[in-house]
């Protein structure tokens with residue numbers, strides 16, 4: 001299991017042991033953060049009759065529970081014949097109402113093994129509105145001993161009514177120092193980092209985020225808006241210009257804050273991946289896979305970018321924790337904070 005998920009594993013293990021796990025569990029995070037592996041671990045744990053524990057790599061040596069892999073339920077699961085788990089995915093682009101109804105009737109029946117029933121929805125954001133509404137009823141009146149695990153890259157693309165009925169666990173990608181530690185623990189010396197990310201070995205590649213994987217960017221108009229947003233943000237970081245335009249986009253574009261978070265996150269990553277940790281603080285970045293021809297020279301240290309990243313995460317939390325949050329106020333404050341971080345003297 002990826003280290004970056006261990007904190008979430010500890011939290012879920014504790015709730016599992018205390019029997020306080022929510023019936024609907026939403027694992028949220030951008031591609032590459034290990035959601036599928038986390039969901040697999042959790043469902044195996046829920047299925048197991050005699051779970052065991054191990055000590056995590058975390059500084060406080062917290063315990064993580066896991067399936068025993070030996071009990072009857074585990075053996076059935078491993079042989080692919082465990083009857084009380086349902087995977088709800090679709091070959092189509094969307095998950096339709098019929099798929100969700102299949103899940104609902106699965107939950108209505110008694111568990112074969114007389115214990116719990118689990119459902120996994122790996123691409124929750126592909127649910128149609130009708131499907132989401134069908135699921136809503138189940139979330140409102142959960143059947144006994146049932147667990148629904150949903151994965152999504154983006155809360156914005158789910159109905160708020162669904163989100164509000166789930167316990168949400170956000171898995172964030174590693175940046176900065178944590179990213180370096182992870183690289184080192186994966187056996188990479190600081191000087192052997194490949195210049196080209198395409199040259200990265202596969203096992204590492206999965207833990208790095210590629211911005212072009214943002215789901216909404218498959219839409220041409222949104223992609224163009226993203227490029228424009230990206231350029232404005234880089235302008236703002238380097239020159240302090242474009243603030244009014246950036247502010248409007250942050251207020252009016254529902255993806256704005258998330259894009260800001262991801263662009264910043266990738267700037268930090270690109271620095272470490274292309275320069276290694278011992279290079280000078282200057283950051284020369286090109287928009288990998290995004291911009292076609294523009295090359296921006298940024299002279300911002302990764303430490304500063306990390307501070308900006310933290311400020312963006314705080315603003316994102318603020319917006320999400322108050323449904324009535326004044327978006328404009330939060331966006332203005334954030335831009336002021338970023339400006340102070342980048343240009344402390346002004």
Ligand SMILES: [Zn+2]
Nearest residue numbers: 048068071074
């Ligand atoms: Zn077991």
